[in-house]
Amino acid sequence: MNTRSPEISEASTTGDPVGEMPWLFDAHLDLAMNALEWNRDLTRPLADLRASEAGWTDRPDRGRGTVCFPELRRGEIRLCVATQIGRVDATGRSRVAAWQSPAQAWAMTQGQLAWYRQMEADGELISIRDRASLDRHLQHRETPGTGPIPVGYILSLEGADSILSLGHLERAYADGLRALGLAHYGPGIHAQGTDATGGLTARGRGLLRELHRLGMILDLTHLSDESFWEAVEAYPGPVWASHQNCRTLVPHQRQWADDQIREVIRRGGDIGVVLDGWMLSPQWVRGETTPQSAGLHLEAVVDHIDHICQIAGNARHVGIGSDLDGAFGTEQTPLEVDSIADLQRLGPLLRARGYTSGEVEGIAHGNFVRFLQEVWR
Secondary structure (H helix, E strand, O other): OOOOOHHHHHOOOOOOOOOOOOOEEEEEEOHHHHHHOOOOOOOOOHHHHHHHOOOOOOOOOOOOOOOOHHHHHHOOEEEEEEEEOOOEOOOOOOOOOOEOOHHHHHHHHHHHHHHHHHHHHOOOEEEOOOHHHHHHHHHOOOOOOOOOOOEEEEEEEOOOOOOOOHHHHHHHHHOOEEEEEOOOEOEOOOOEOEOOOOOOOHHHHHHHHHHHHHOOEEEOOOOOHHHHHHHHHHOOOOEEEOOOOEOOOOOOOOOEOHHHHHHHHHOOOOEEEOOOHHHOOOOOOOOOOOHHHHOOOOHHHHHHHHHHHHHHOOOOOEEEOOOOOOOOOHHHOOOOOOOHHHHHHHHHHHHHOOOOHHHHHHHHHHHHHHHHHHHOO
């Protein structure tokens, strides 16, 4: 297990270590996908959701979900980046769920948007789309008799295959979309994603120009190496990686090499570390390995956090992008994670590595909050 280097200790913010995690910002949750494609009523307790899926075999994570609104509140996840997703694969041969046309994918994202709107109406969520709404949410305190505070969410599009035209992007922005990733898995319409090779397409470059005009955040997660480097060169606006781990620790194209991590840090971006087992354990074989057989613990998450901090020379560019229930459940999470509320368990582990209270607060929420405050000045 790596220990913290003197350079990080010298760069530490002031404050004593803490024994638990402060409130959390999760930079990647597929809430609408779970509600509409997995048919989960996220307003219900986690035990009820699991019981309702007993005997279901259509997906490997049935009965093993970790995310619902009661658990988000129990774990003090007050802010998150919540996704729309509608990938396109006209061949129908992709192992990752996809639609056969951009029009279908666009329609799916609009259904997801309608679900987010309903959750706002029901008091479960509140849309965060500018500095004013962010600051109001940060200042909001629960008052007895008023009910729980809604979870704040920043709307992001995971993979841009559903964007039929630049006009559709402008419409999505008006509806609250504030971040966008160009690709997901495989070849994309605008760029190449995980398990693919190659750079941006002409449509992708045009989309980046419109993205910059609107002042949106480019999410570099999932891009192929070639598309990554072309995107950071072509896009002068704000960039982040909502859910991304380190290739040095888990060799696979889905993770980032150190020079990619260094480039995002140089651009002032933040990186959210993922809790998916195959991105944490270098020996993981999807569909075969289990957390028990791999001996997978939350310490592996801290390893990736620490590796990014070592590259940065400080703890100001890393956070959590859990991706929990992103088409996997407890069959693919660290052994200590039965619910998203168990993200709180990271606090003592970070303390044991020598991170101060200020650094733990930054990793928990401060780094991503500061990023948004600067972008939305």
